[in-house]
Structures are given as structure tokens and as C-alpha cells.
Amino acid sequence: MRAVLKTAWTAARHRRLQSLVVFAVVLLSSATAVLALGLLAGSSAPFDRAFKSQNGAHVTAGFDAAKVSAAQLAATASRPGVTAAAGPYETVEGKLTGDRQMRPPGTVAGRAEADTPVDRLEISDGAWLTGTGQIVLSPETAGPGGHGWKVGDRVTVNDGPALTVVGIASSPTDTAAAWVWPEQNDVLHAGGAATGRQMLYRFAEAGSDAEVSSALDTATAGLPADAATGSTSYLAVKLELEGRIKVMVPFVVAFAGLGLVMSVLIVVNVVAGAVVAGFRTIGVQKALGLTPGQVVAAYAGQVLLVGVPACLLGVLAGRLVSMPLLGQAERAYATNAKPSVPIWVDLTVVAGAVVLLVLAAAGPAVRAGRFSAAQAIAVGRAPRSGRGFWIRRALARTALPRPVSFGLATPFTRPARAAVTVVAVLLGVTTVVFAVGLSASLTRIAEAGNRTEAVPVLVTVPGEMGPEGGARMAPPPGTGGTPADLAQVRAIVEAQPGTAHVTAITEADVNIAGSADPIEVRGYDGDSSWTGYPMISGRWYRAAGEAVAGGRLLRYTGAEIGDTLTISTDLGRRTVTIVGEAFSNGSDPVLITNVTEFGGLFERLSPRNLEVGLTGGTDPHAYVDTLTGALGNLTAAAELSAETQENEVIAVMIGLIVTLTLLLTAVAGLGVLNTVVLNTRERTHEIGVLKSVGMTPGQVRLMVISSMLVIGAIGGLLAVPLGWLLHGWALPVMAGAAGVSLPSDILAVYSPALLAALASAGVLLAVLGALLPAGWAARARAAAALRAE
Known part of the structure; x- marks a missing residue:
């Protein structure tokens, strides 16, 4: 040993x-x-x-309390396929306020126990409810660190009576934003509040979206057709x-x-x-x-x-x-x-x-x-007699320079070693092809989600933000101090040369049954079909009561095109029909519709942003400069939409892709270097002979580099289809992991010219890997090489 x-x-x-x-x-x-x-x-x-x-x-399901009784819902717990259930719980869409803080509307549920057969709540601070006058918050509702609500604070729900925060508890699927005692009627059944009932289910088969949807249909079969207001799957x-x-x-x-x-x-x-x-x-x-x-x-x-x-x-x-x-x-x-x-x-x-x-x-x-x-x-250590000599003789009869013909024949002396090196180059170039395609697709995803081509200019008017009002924004840097009216600003924008389209957008948070967290709704006034959302399927909304959903929202709710979705606030409910699926970046579910669908959900609507489309040939930079001058002293800001977008996740992914690509191409380069070193060491005596009969150091360097050209060319050509296939596999899998569907042009990023350039990367990689040992061979003295065995 x-x-x-x-x-x-x-x-x-x-x-x-x-x-x-x-x-x-x-x-x-x-x-x-x-x-x-x-x-x-x-x-x-x-x-x-x-x-x-x-x-x-597995499913958090919401129901209209006016259309289905608690007894009917309780009976669903014994339906086939249901292994456990909790509820029904009375719910209300509530806006929580207190201590100069406010949270978006969320689901408040009446629940007597934290330790239930389904959705056992984990209490991280304080204790569970013991009666009325108390409330338990989810970590998201409580807020971060020392800046949010804590045990002992007082909060109100929909401006009702003050409740004492007695605990912070988390649900693995966010079934509610807060919980109160079931007899807290001044919260759960306050006049005018949007009330409902909630059931929590676990199913025997729930490994996929299809299984979850089928199990829920079985569990709720026999209930009034319009009783369900929505549901959320644990998979979403x-x-x-x-x-x-x-x-x-x-x-x-x-x-x-x-x-x-x-x-x-x-x-x-x-x-x-x-x-x-x-x-x-x-x-x-x-x-x-x-x-x-x-x-x-x-x-x-x-x-x-x-x-x-x-x-x-x-x-x-x-x-x-x-x-x-x-x-x-x-x-x-x-x-x-x-x-x-x-x-x-x-x-x-x-x-x-x-x-x-x-x-x-x-x-x-x-x-x-x-x-x-x-x-x-x-x-x-001598190679077997005759191996590769016929290739060398054949190349010697060509018009190629002798150092090149000698070098091109070298891989055939050790075919097994050459084959392994070809695979190393192939995998290295495959990495490059894959990385280039993936980075290009991610860039297109960012552009498609940000809609910078269709909406190159954004105009912001400071004021009360969103339909709920709130804090007044300070004027943007570089703007004047005269308060601006949105209609006034819109008239100025429409009068500018180069303006093709203008629409105001209102963004708000609404609730959907089965989810404690609100979703984002974007409401446009007038025609918005030009705003550039890539359509995956279906069509853009046209009539009243229609909406377009992002892919994440469809996955989150289990809805499909043609289904209805109930959105609500503490003031009421609206039902919209989903007529299309649009690609939208970001990690949150989003619903896009006409701003008229917000009617009855908010006390006031105050859009603060205009999206602007330009005529063909209009330079966005020059347009923004001209518009800024036209706005004068008004507190409104025009800016390029490309400069307002942040894609942190995509930036991180592209950075990681570049890093991994550099590392793996370095590995492939080391493989080439090792092969060239082995070849030159085995040919040390031969190189000495060639130098002694007049081969110059430059010709020796060319011969050594040429020995890798065939390997690089073969590896590069084979790598292109392999990298293309890898890109075609990985991107849909990534989209599935993100819960979105991709437009077809996101995958089509390889042009013939790009593929040809990527194929040549094999030769480049082989040459770079051979440079260092080629220099060593060129500097070696003939006498020392001739003495080598």
C-alpha cells in the first residue's frame, strides 16, 4: 500500500x-x-x-354565502375522494388599518381553532384566539420586522371596531390574511361587506392540476351552479x-x-x-x-x-x-x-x-x-507503426503549407484521444450555443413583458395613487411645480407630433375567492388593443364584462378561457369572463380589463399614468424631449418605458448563465490544452528533427495549432444542433416552472447567420486551447528535442 x-x-x-x-x-x-x-x-x-x-x-374554495348554506358545504367533506376537510368558515373581504398603517383588502376568516385536520396554523408569535375582540394576523399582513403590526397592537377591519392582535400565524397555502372569532359578527357580517364561506379540502389524488380540478368538481357536485366564487390550488x-x-x-x-x-x-x-x-x-x-x-x-x-x-x-x-x-x-x-x-x-x-x-x-x-x-x-511511448501515416501522406500531396498538412494529420495518430477531445469541444460549444439562445430568449421575454416596442413612452402625473387614493407623490425630478390634471396632460400628449395612441391605466388590487392575497388588476380606458401584450391564446377583450388574464392567474385560479372569475373588494363584487391569455412578466397574477369593470368596487378612480404609442419612424428620445418641453411647468413627467423597467430575476439568470458558460468553456479549453500537450510531448523528437531541417518557430506554432482545427470544426458543427435542442427543451421547462406560457417567437432566436457563427466557435475554442502548448513547442531548442526519448 x-x-x-x-x-x-x-x-x-x-x-x-x-x-x-x-x-x-x-x-x-x-x-x-x-x-x-x-x-x-x-x-x-x-x-x-x-x-x-x-x-x-390541496384546495381553498370560496362560496357565496347567499347561495349555499353552511350545512350544504359541510356535507361535501364526506364526498368521494375527500380525505379531510375543514370549514365552512365565514369570510369577509376586509381592509385592515391601524397605527397609521393600512393593508390591501384581504380575506378575513372566522375560525375557532388553529389545530384543524386541514391547514394547521403555525403560531410564530403570541397565541390563538380565545374570544371576540381579538384578531390573529398572517406574517404578510403583520408586515416585516419592527415596521409592521405586532402582538398587542389594535387594528380595525373595514373601519369596524378595534381588535387586539393576539398572535401571528402562518398557513402553508395562505388561506386567509387574518382570523377572528366565528361570533365576531360586527366584522364577519357588517352591513355592506362582501361576505362568503370558505372550505379547505385534502384529496386522495392531488398530484397535478387536472387531478385537483377533478377532485374539486367531485366534492362540490350537487351544489348550486353559481355558488362557487373561486378556488386556489396548493400547486398554484x-x-x-x-x-x-x-x-x-x-x-x-x-x-x-x-x-x-x-x-x-x-x-x-x-x-x-x-x-x-x-x-x-x-x-x-x-x-x-x-x-x-x-x-x-x-x-x-x-x-x-x-x-x-x-x-x-x-x-x-x-x-x-x-x-x-x-x-x-x-x-x-x-x-x-x-x-x-x-x-x-x-x-x-x-x-x-x-x-x-x-x-x-x-x-x-x-x-x-x-x-x-x-x-x-x-x-x-511511441505510437503504433503506421497509424495515421496514410492520412499524412495524402495531406502532403495537397497544396496546403507543410506545417498545416502535418498538423491536420496529427489527430489520426491517436484517434481515441482525438475523439475524446472532439466530445469535449462539442460540449463546450454546446454550452455556448445553449447560453446564447437562452440569453436571447430571456431578453425577448423581458421586452415582451415590458412592452417597450408598443408602449415606448410613459407619462406620470403625481397625485393620489390608484383607486383608493392615499399619499400624494412629490413631483418627479425635473418637473415644474404647477399641479397637473390628467385630462390636461392627456390633451398635451395627444397634440404632440408622432403620437399614435394614448390610454390611461389604473392599477388596483382586488380579491378572488380562495386566496388571502390580492391580485393586480389593470384597467384601461378606451381602446387598449394596441398596448402590445403578446397573446398566447384567445383574444383581447372587446365587450363589457370581458377580461384578459395573465398565465399565472389562470394557473393560480385553475380557470380557463371562457370561464368567469369573481373579483371583489370590501365594497362589492364583479364577475368577468376571461376571453384570452396574455403574456405578462412579473411573479404576480394579473387581470387586464376595461376600467369600467372597476365600477362599484372602489370609492373613486384616479388614474395617474398614460401609456403612449408612437407613429412609425418617430424617435422616442426626441419625442420625450419635445413632450417634456410642452409640459412646461406642470408636475408631470414623460420618460422612456425602457428606462423604467426592472427585471431582477432575468438579470440574475443572465448573469448566472454567463458565469457558467465561461466556466464550462474554460473546462473545454483545458481539455484541448491537455490533448495538445500530450501530442506535442509524444512528438518532441519529431519536432526536433523538423526544426533541424529548417522549420521555423512560427511554422512549429502553426503546425501545433493546425492539429486542433479538424477537432474544433467537427465539435463545433455537431454542437449546433445539440445546443439548439437543449435550448428547445430547457426554455419550455423554465416557463412551466414559472407558471407562464411563452409566445412562439421567444423560442425562435437562432438565425442561420448566428448558427454559422456559433459553429465556428469550435475552431476558436480549439485554437485558444492550443496556443499555450504551441508556444512551448515553438520555443523548444532543436538539440534538446532531439535528445528527448
């Missing part, structure tokens, strides 16, 4: 370049693997833990909470897989090269008594001595990169837990790396172990 360890340690020290290559590729691939597995585990773990421990509801809540992290998992896993395969191939190449270069040494070792198994163990040990420390450092690096991303998941659940990568991820990566390193080293080493001492010494 001591002899094996000494042999392995000596080889690792003496073969410094190969050891450096193994160290780098193992470090980078293990870091990427930890990042991928960490995101995969961290994206689901917080929700899954909370949902399981608290018996979360899970999607919303996990969306920011889970959307990154597919492409990170793809990068990790590419890196892992590249690393294994490069290690195989390194060990195979070491075996070929060390045949004579192997023969001597066998003559001194090493067994075939000890020879294999020595090569495996050489790789492990370098690879295991590299893997441990890679695990640490992967953890450090994962923490900021996993922190987003913890913040989504309003927990105080520090983000962490499960220990099983570290153990899996380390164990997997050790196994792969041993297997990668054992393959070439077993061949060396089979040789007898005499055979190994006799074979030495």
Missing part, C-alpha cells in the same frame, strides 16, 4: 500540468453540481416541509412561492450535466495520456514487483490525490454561490431561517466525484496493468 501511495504522490507532483487540469475541471464541475442540486432541493424544500407538517389544503401557491428559484433549475442542471460529462472525459484523457507516456515507467515498476492491481491503484490514487481536494473546494464554492439564490426562497415564505444547502447534496457530490474519478482513471489504467514488464518497456 505504501508503494502505491508513494507512486501516486510522485506522479501527481511530477505531472504538474495534468494535475492542474484535473484539479480545475473537478473543482468547476463539482461547484456547478452543488449549485444545481442545491437549487433543486432548496426550491421545493421550504414549501414541502410546511405543507406536510401543517396538513396544508407552490408555484408562486418557488417561481424565482425553480425557474433557474433547468438550465443550471443542464450546465451541470455538460460540465460533469466534460470533466469525466478530460480525466479519462489525462490518465490515458499518462499511461501512454509512462509505459516504460510502468514496465520498470512491474519489474520491481508491482502487481497489475497496484498499477491501476497507483493511477487512480494519482487522480484522487488531486481530485478530492478540488471537489471539496468546489463544494464550498457551490455553497457560496447558492446562498444568495436560496435566500430568495426563504424570504418568499416570510421565514427567519438562514438559507442552506442540505448536507446530502455535499455528500452526494463528493461521493459521486470519487466514484467517477476512480472509474475514469481505471479504464485506461487497466490496459496498462495487463502488459507484462517486458512488453511495457518495449512499447515505450
